[in-house]
Amino acid sequence: MRIALFLLATWMGPAQAGWTWSDALTVNTVQGEKVFPHMESANRQNVAVSSDSVGVVWEDNRDGSPQCYLAIKPLSAKQFQPEIRLSQAECYEPVVVALGVGQFVAAWEEAGRVHARRIPGGAAIKLTEAESAQATLAVGAGKLYAAWAEQAGRFRRITVASLMATADSLRVSHVQPVEAAVPTDEQGWPALAVAGDGSVSVAWEDRRNHHTVPMVSHSPDGRSFAAPARLTDIKSGSSDGLGAGMGAMRPTLSAWGKQGVAAAWLDKRDFLSGYDVYAALDEGDRRYGRNLKVQDSFGENMVQWHAKIIGDASGRLLAVWDDARDGTPDVWMAEWNGKSFGDDEAVPAASGAGEQSDPVAALDASGNLHVVWLDRDEKRGARVRYVQGVPR
Amino acid sequence: MNVIKHLMAASCFWAAAALADPPPDYPFVNFDAGLKAARTSGKPIFLYFGRYGCAWCDHTNKKTFSDASLRALYSKNYELVYVDAESGRRLTLPNGERITETELGVRLQAFATPLFVYMTPKGEKIMQIPGFKTVQDFRDFDRYVRGNHYKQKTLLEFLGSQS
Numbered sequence: 001m002r003i004a005l006f007l008l009a010t011w012m013g014p015a016q017a018g019w020t021w022s023d024a025l026t027v028n029t030v031q032g033e034k035v036f037p038h039m040e041s042a043n044r045q046n047v048a049v050s051s052d053s054v055g056v057v058w059e060d061n062r063d064g065s066p067q068c069y070l071a072i073k074p075l076s077a078k079q080f081q082p083e084i085r086l087s088q089a090e091c092y093e094p095v096v097v098a099l100g101v102g103q104f105v106a107a108w109e110e111a112g113r114v115h116a117r118r119i120p121g122g123a124a125i126k127l128t129e130a131e132s133a134q135a136t137l138a139v140g141a142g143k144l145y146a147a148w149a150e151q152a153g154r155f156r157r158i159t160v161a162s163l164m165a166t167a168d169s170l171r172v173s174h175v176q177p178v179e180a181a182v183p184t185d186e187q188g189w190p191a192l193a194v195a196g197d198g199s200v201s202v203a204w205e206d207r208r209n210h211h212t213v214p215m216v217s218h219s220p221d222g223r224s225f226a227a228p229a230r231l232t233d234i235k236s237g238s239s240d241g242l243g244a245g246m247g248a249m250r251p252t253l254s255a256w257g258k259q260g261v262a263a264a265w266l267d268k269r270d271f272l273s274g275y276d277v278y279a280a281l282d283e284g285d286r287r288y289g290r291n292l293k294v295q296d297s298f299g300e301n302m303v304q305w306h307a308k309i310i311g312d313a314s315g316r317l318l319a320v321w322d323d324a325r326d327g328t329p330d331v332w333m334a335e336w337n338g339k340s341f342g343d344d345e346a347v348p349a350a351s352g353a354g355e356q357s358d359p360v361a362a363l364d365a366s367g368n369l370h371v372v373w374l375d376r377d378e379k380r381g382a383r384v385r386y387v388q389g390v391p392r
Numbered sequence: 393m394n395v396i397k398h399l400m401a402a403s404c405f406w407a408a409a410a411l412a413d414p415p416p417d418y419p420f421v422n423f424d425a426g427l428k429a430a431r432t433s434g435k436p437i438f439l440y441f442g443r444y445g446c447a448w449c450d451h452t453n454k455k456t457f458s459d460a461s462l463r464a465l466y467s468k469n470y471e472l473v474y475v476d477a478e479s480g481r482r483l484t485l486p487n488g489e490r491i492t493e494t495e496l497g498v499r500l501q502a503f504a505t506p507l508f509v510y511m512t513p514k515g516e517k518i519m520q521i522p523g524f525k526t527v528q529d530f531r532d533f534d535r536y537v538r539g540n541h542y543k544q545k546t547l548l549e550f551l552g553s554q555s
Contacts, residue, residue, distance in 0.1 A: 036489040066490055092482075134480060188480055205478070211445025212478045236445075242454075243447030247505075249478045249494070268443075274503030303503045324501065357498075 019369060019389035024349035027071050027080050027372065030062045031381035039358045039374060039384070041093040042136035042147070043191035043252050044308040047372045049364040050098035056080070056372050057094040057106055058384055068094035068108045070119060073386070080386070086117060086124070097137045099144070099165055107135040107146055114148045121168045127161055128175065140194030140255050145222055147190040147202055150177070157183040158190045158204045162222045178217050178225045184208050193253035193261045196313060201261045201282070203251035209236035210244035214251035214265045218286045231280055233291045234269050246271065248278070256311030259284035264294060264309035264319045274303025277321050279341065294319045294334050294341045305357065312363040320371065322357040329357040331373050347371055349387045367391055413442050413449050414474040415457035419467055423483035423493070426473035430513040436537055437511035438470035441502055443477040449506045452524050459527045466530070469538060477505050486515035510537045518542050
């Protein structure tokens with residue numbers, strides 16, 4: 001019996017390693033019954049950590065129209081600094097990445113065009129003159145990339161840009177659609193990752209097969225992209241002559257390990273239980289292995305939402321999402337143990353009574369996890385909440 | 393004349409593409425337009441929450457919504473709204489919150505498509521029904537909603553009392 005318990009404990013070790021959590025903080029200073037913050041962005045890139053600060057972006061309507069905001073907290077500070085407004089006109093789906101010590105770049109959709117700004121200090125620039133939306137950013141190996149969905153004929157297609165960050169500003173150095181051909185159906189919600197070898201991977205939702213399929217491509221330099229491949233290993237096709245295939249949406253990417261890239265998305269292949277979180281791993285050869293179900297069997301019969309994959313150069317990899325298996329939405333996470341994703345763990349401050357949803361997260365250079373989510377209360381209004389986890 | 397025909401054909405195709413998979417020949421509109429129309433007309437809202445390429449939506453369209461009398465019944469008495477479960481298109485909820493069509497699915501905890509939601513003209517949810525349904529089912533739902541039975545009975549109680 002003792003041997004069995006020892007073996008069980010050893011086997012469960014990585015999944016039970018766990019985190020020590022800080023006290024949760026509220027990020028947004030303005031809340032109210034009619035103020036609605038959102039963190040719905042391409043690649044769910046709403047939090048970033050520079051060496052000494054964490055930055056969080058979101059959109060809310062406190063000023064009477066949707067506007068985008070950024071709040072920064074020095075890691076040593078006990079609270080976030082008051083947020084700054086990034087936008088002048090209607091703004092949606094902001095994202096943020098960290099450049100270096102206390103430096104961030106944010107991007108967002110404003111008045112139907114994608115904008116970006118270096119913070120602190122820099123002025124906002126328009127990344128494209130064409131109608132565009134669903135911007136995202138990625139940084140790594142000394143490179144900074146943006147991607148967005150840009151109108152090209154009847155549909156939007158995915159465009160990737162190399163950005164140059166100077167001391168106090170940004171400029172676009174190269175813009176390249178992933179595919180030269182005009183799209184035959186809608187493309188959107190791009191995700192980017194810059195791997196350790198400097199190559200850039202891009203994933204997106206694609207409807208060319210008459211249902212939504214996460215696709216992926218990569219480029220050594222952001223100038224020429226490989227032919228798109230499917231992230232999902234389920235083929236398109238009708239069922240008894242009906243429909244076109246299962247739904248899968250909102251791919252997210254993260255650089256992972258020395259040269260790898262990890263992907264996670266929402267997948268409806270088991271259509272009776274809504275979307276599940278699925279993942280696939282590229283260990284550095286720019287090919288994705290088989291699809292892996294992320295959530296454990298306790299989340300099997302429950303619809304999952306807002307999945308995000310987070311990795312770092314050390315090889316740590318985890319996914320966050322929300323689901324309501326305990327009656328109300330809570331934030332869950334599962335960590336890769338080298339063979340599979342381990343048992344689901346609720347983020348303590350983002351679970352329990354009430355509605356905690358829309359998680360985003362980032363790992364810092366020390367391996368600490370920074371989680372941000374929405375805490376909804378109909379009367380008090382929604383709060384943007386933050387907590388830091390330190391690996392035990 | 394040919395040019396006009398081509399333009400009309402193109403605009404129909406565009407409308408179909410933009411709305412993904414609603415049944416043909418029904419006056420489905422987007423969420424905001426449907427809510428606005430309902431406030432004016434006083435008609436209840438019938439919201440079809442579908443998914444692009446969804447087999448069961450396709451089955452429901454072909455088997456059920458192809459019925460001419462059902463088309464007439466729902467086109468006349470409801471503001472018909474189509475929402476695409478995987479779309480980033482924006483809509484505004486009755487409380488003023490702006491979300492995407494996908495996020496509406498989150499709020500409805502939609503686990504399957506098609507999902508049919510009946511709403512008051514003010515946009516308050518009366519009930520939501522997932523999965524394939526027959527012409528007779530939709531006739532029963534219509535009597536339950538437009539007869540205001542939902543104010544006194546659950547749908548199951550209503551259906552039980554009718555048999």
